[in-house]
Amino acid sequence: MSEPVISLEHVSRVYDTGKVLVPALEDVDLRIERGEFVAIVGPSGSGKTTMMNILGCLDRPTAGRYLLDGTSVEDLDDNGLATVRSRSIGFVFQSYNLLPRTSAIENVAAPLAYQGVARKERLARAKEALERLGLGERLHHQPTELSGGQQQRVGIARAIVTEPALLLADEPTGNLDSHSGAEVIDLFRQLHATGRTIVLITHDVDVAEAADRQVHIRDGRITA
Amino acid sequence: MKLGDLLRLAISRLGTGKLRTGLTMLGVIIGVASVVALVSVGQGATSGINSRLEGLGTNLLSVTPGATTTGATRGALGSATTLTIEDATALTTLPDVAGVAPELTSSRLVAVGSQNETTSVIGTTPAYPLVFAYQMWQGSFLTQASVDHSLRVAVLGNTTASNLGLGASSIGSTIYISGLPFQVVGILQPKGGVGFANPDDEVLIPVTTARDLFVGTDSVRTIGVSVASQADMSTVTAEITSVLDQRHGIGAGGTPDFTVTSQTQLLSTVGSISTLLTVLLAGIASISLIVGGIGIMNIMLVSVRERTREIGIRKAIGARGRDVMLQFLFEALLLSVSGGLIGILVGVAASAVIAVLAGWAFTFNPVTVAVSVVFSLIVGVIFGVWPASQAARLDPVVALRYE
Incomplete structure (x- = not known):
């Protein structure tokens, strides 16, 4: 059996507000194998956002070990984390988070620029990713000229253009109507079918149904 | 991120807010233009005086009366x-x-x-x-x-x-x-x-x-x-x-009670006075360049604040602190250097007009131009580094949630 994409061992994250220590994650163990589609489900305040920040290498655990794609990340400095994000993680956000005043194709090409890929190749790969998501006609549209569903598809294209080991989606349907939401979930199913590892973070139990496995989180602990 | 990419980003960014870009550049434009124009005026005046003095004949000695001395008070030279x-x-x-x-x-x-x-x-x-x-x-x-x-x-x-x-x-x-x-x-x-x-x-x-x-x-x-x-x-x-x-x-x-002055003495005196004047003028003008630089810093700090979320996104998709830093630094540099280049054009044009009006030969000094370019680059770096490092230090978690 190959090594897991994600391996959390006794991971805790405590916020120091200056007066009190607020634990957001406590002693979490989690393994996600290559090619899995996992939903992390929990109500607001359960620690899902902290979980997402840690899994996405935007934040470091205060205790415990985190192996992402075989690399231990808890000791990395800011630059090291940035490199890991660039190479191994694709983010999909609830509010799309596309770069403003930047066309769809430039948005999708942006992560490749940080990998040092030449511009010509960047644009070619971005175009290919957008076409794969059915946005071949919208390459040069600004985010403001796209519907929510289209923006989210641009966001997904941007997340997969680097071929990351982990696709991390934070409430990707949260801002969408049910029809567009269903389309996005369907896209994740399709990506999963091509062998991608996907972690979907949501409070919505129905959305979580799309995943193969559900991990429930409450008060900073995994409950099921 | 590669140099060309940084440059392209900076150009497209500055192109989206033309009024703001123009006004920010104006400070540097005025600074550089006045340095170039004033130095050129100083040099034009100097060479004008020199050629006038040389026109008097280089074999000329001038004998002038000395100063009057009334008690302990010594009057101006030539007053006797x-x-x-x-x-x-x-x-x-x-x-x-x-x-x-x-x-x-x-x-x-x-x-x-x-x-x-x-x-x-x-x-x-x-x-x-x-x-x-x-x-x-x-x-x-x-x-x-x-x-x-x-x-x-x-x-x-x-x-x-x-x-x-x-x-x-x-x-x-x-x-x-x-x-x-x-x-x-x-x-x-x-x-x-x-x-x-x-x-x-x-x-x-x-x-x-x-x-x-x-x-x-x-x-x-x-x-x-x-x-x-x-x-x-x-x-x-x-x-x-x-x-x-x-x-x-x-x-x-x-x-x-008299003084004998040769033309060469006079020339070197005039030369040193006018050099002093030129330096003084350039010094005054460079104050406005510094003010222009502060304008750039101000606009860059505002820009970092406004674009906090963009910085968060960029970090999430793989930008290192250095990438963000360079992105903002390049914007500041582009502002100051293009302001500097426009300022040189304005300054050269102004000094040509002044030269025509004053009736001395227009001298174009490439050294002044080179110094101005370097100076505006330095201004860009000095006043761009701080906002850029503010941007680079932003925590991606906080920046992504910034509204």
């Missing part, structure tokens, strides 16, 4: 009235002297018919054109006889002649200096005006006539001495000093 026409005459006998021209100057109203102007009326001797490097245009210069007999004859500077409406046919006509009639015997060729004083605006009359009619004393303001050969300058200076010391009864160790 110790040099006389006889001193000038005495100097003509020195062996290596080619000519001696005293100047007995007063400002007078000169009139012909209904034309009149107030100009310098200089009493001098026939050696004047030789000493001060003038050529005749029409007629002839003052003769020794006219000096000996205090004749009422005048030679006009070219500008004066044309101001009074006199031309080639006017030789022999009569002009009125302070109401007294003088016969025009000659008109000088123009020497070319350079900026401040016009050497062609003057009326020359015999020194004796000037003494008798206008000045009343025979104390002269300057004695110009033309030395036969440049190699003899220091010898002649010593000879002049010894002759005048003797005539004025100044013993060894006494304070002379």
Whole structure:
């Protein structure tokens, strides 16, 4: 059996507000194998956002070990984390988070620029990713000229253009109507079918149904 | 991230807010333009003065009276009235002297018919054109006889002649200096005006006539001495000093009541003064460059605040702190350097206009331009680094949630 994409061992994250220590994650163990589609489900305040920040290498655990794609990340400095994000993680956000005043194709090409890929190749790969998501006609549209569903598809294209080991989606349907939401979930199913590892973070139990496995989180602990 | 990508990002960013970009650049534009223009004006003025002084003849020694001393108070140089026409005459006998021209100057109203102007009326001797490097245009210069007999004859500077409406046919006509009639015997060729004083605006009359009619004393303001050969300058200076010391009864160790100045001394004095002025002007102008830099820093800090979320996104998709830092630094640099380049164009254009107005040769100095470019680059770096490092240090978790 190959090594897991994600391996959390006794991971805790405590916020120091200056007066009190607020634990957001406590002693979490989690393994996600290559090619899995996992939903992390929990109500607001359960620690899902902290979980997402840690899994996405935007934040470091205060205790415990985190192996992402075989690399231990808890000791990395800011630059090291940035490199890991660039190479191994694709983010999909609830509010799309596309770069403003930047066309769809430039948005999708942006992560490749940080990998040092030449511009010509960047644009070619971005175009290919957008076409794969059915946005071949919208390459040069600004985010403001796209519907929510289209923006989210641009966001997904941007997340997969680097071929990351982990696709991390934070409430990707949260801002969408049910029809567009269903389309996005369907896209994740399709990506999963091509062998991608996907972690979907949501409070919505129905959305979580799309995943193969559900991990429930409450008060900073995994409950099921 | 590659250099070309950073540049492309910066250009597209600055293109999206043209008014803001323009206003921010304006500070640098004004700063650089004023540095370039003022330095060029300073150099133009310097070379103008230099060519005027060189036009006087490089073999020229000027003898001027010393300062008056009243009790313990020493007056300005030249305030004493110790040099006389006889001193000038005495100097003509020195062996290596080619000519001696005293100047007995007063400002007078000169009139012909209904034309009149107030100009310098200089009493001098026939050696004047030789000493001060003038050529005749029409007629002839003052003769020794006219000096000996205090004749009422005048030679006009070219500008004066044309101001009074006199031309080639006017030789022999009569002009009125302070109401007294003088016969025009000659008109000088123009020497070319350079900026401040016009050497062609003057009326020359015999020194004796000037003494008798206008000045009343025979104390002269300057004695110009033309030395036969440049190699003899220091010898002649010593000879002049010894002759005048003797005539004025100044013993060894006494304070002379006159000064002998050579053209080279004058040139180097003027040179150092005008260099000082140029540096001073450039210094004042560079203050506005610093103000422009602060404008850039201000706009960049606002920009970092406004684009916090964008910074968060960029970090999430793999930008390192360095990438974000360089992105903002490049924007600041692009602002300052393009402002600098526009400023150079404006400054060069302004100095060309000033040169034409002031009548000196327009000098384009590539060193100033290079220094300005480097200076605006430095301004961009100094005032861009802090906002850029603020951007680079943002925590991606916080930045992504920033509204």
